[in-house]
Amino acid sequence: MRKVYMNNAATTWPKPQEVPDAVYAFMTRDGANASRGSASERDIKSLDILFTARMKAASLFGGYAKANPKYVTLTSNVTHSLNVVIKGFVKSGMRVVTTSMEHNSVVRPLRELQQNGVAVEVIQASLRGYVDPKKFSEAALERTDLAVVSHCSNVCGSVQPIEEIAEICAKRGIPLVVDCAQTGGVLPINASELGLAALCFTGHKGLFGPQGTGGIVWKPEFADACSPFIVGGTGSLSHEETQPDVMPDKFEAGTMNLPGFSGLDAALDWIDRTGIDAIREREEKLGARLEEGLLSIKGLRLLGSARGEAPRLPVYAFNIDGKDNGEFANDLSMTYGIEGRPGLHCSPLAHRTLGTFPEGALRLSPGYYTTEDEIDYTIESIRALASK
Ligand SMILES: Cc1ncc(COP(=O)(O)O)c(C=O)c1O
Incomplete structure (x- = not known):
């Protein structure tokens, strides 16, 4: 896989x-x-x-x-x-x-x-x-x-x-x-x-x-x-x-x-x-691609701000209507080999602030070595799982 x-x-x-x-x-x-x-x-x-x-x-x-x-x-x-x-x-x-x-x-x-x-x-x-x-x-x-x-x-x-x-x-x-x-x-x-x-x-x-x-x-x-x-x-x-x-x-x-x-x-x-500006630019580009894809998925609620609205880094947490984020993360990993992190991320206060306590959210965070193709594959896999 x-x-x-x-x-x-x-x-x-x-x-x-x-x-x-x-x-x-x-x-x-x-x-x-x-x-x-x-x-x-x-x-x-x-x-x-x-x-x-x-x-x-x-x-x-x-x-x-x-x-x-x-x-x-x-x-x-x-x-x-x-x-x-x-x-x-x-x-x-x-x-x-x-x-x-x-x-x-x-x-x-x-x-x-x-x-x-x-x-x-x-x-x-x-x-x-x-x-x-x-x-x-x-x-x-x-x-x-x-x-x-x-x-x-x-x-x-x-x-x-x-x-x-x-x-x-x-x-x-x-x-x-x-x-x-x-x-x-x-x-x-x-x-x-x-x-x-x-x-x-x-x-x-x-x-x-x-x-x-x-x-x-x-x-x-x-x-x-x-x-x-x-x-x-x-x-x-x-x-x-x-x-x-x-x-x-x-x-x-x-x-x-x-x-x-x-x-x-x-x-x-x-x-x-490499330069931290070059690292950030690459990660932001990947983040923009991921964000756009995530927002196109029906029933997906993204936490935090959208790009351009307020300063943010490409750390994306979300929930999908009717899905448990822990089970969803497990299915995403078992069926598609995509590794993210569900739950509360050692940050219960932050989740209370964002309105996702105690259920948490599924977090995906691309990095410098992530490829565009991996982003696209992730989006389509989430779309397929979400529609089940
Ligand atoms: C904002 C923030 N603070 C603290 C930590 C704890 O990091 P470490 O486990 O490396 O001590 C993390 C790790 O997720 C973090 O993201």
């Missing part, structure tokens, strides 16, 4: 060939731990992989870290990054503002903190999944210790007015944390120009790296104000029994995912060569 991958919002696939090649080279040729050897050539190579990943992330996301790459923390994914930032900064008695379009990687740490005396204000986004900066501004009138906002919804692709939100935060002196899981490598974003306290990214989506990689681009003062919540060996200052306060070691206890970061380095080189 033909196989069509339409789940790039979950993780991009395939990756550029250089990525698995780099992982393989590390596993079979290099392989040493970082800062935990005798400074052999292989030990230095491992350190270099991490240093290079920091430099490249700093260069892609701009900012303070560009001048000082130690202010890039490497993590295992954006969930890890968000936990480091949120739990590292927020204390009982603080007030945090966030939005109703967040992924559970933001919502769950905040709900946990709420049980420990933290006030959490959720700004309701529109039915199409957009946060109104005016509402944000009103919510931030009260004392706000931290704001956490995702740049783009993983459910319906809505891109938030992050520049306006950042301006409000800058004026009021509110540290702003942005979840760039869906936009890293796709939309340009510059942490220092926006004055972000922390930009959190994951390596395996738009950055085309392996799973198990991610990071944080910090504003130095904000990193200094956060406490690490994972502590342990750093390969440095081994005489000390407490966690070093120096960056990047402060937030990087334990052996790093070196095979993963080898792959991420190669992926970031590929992005640099």
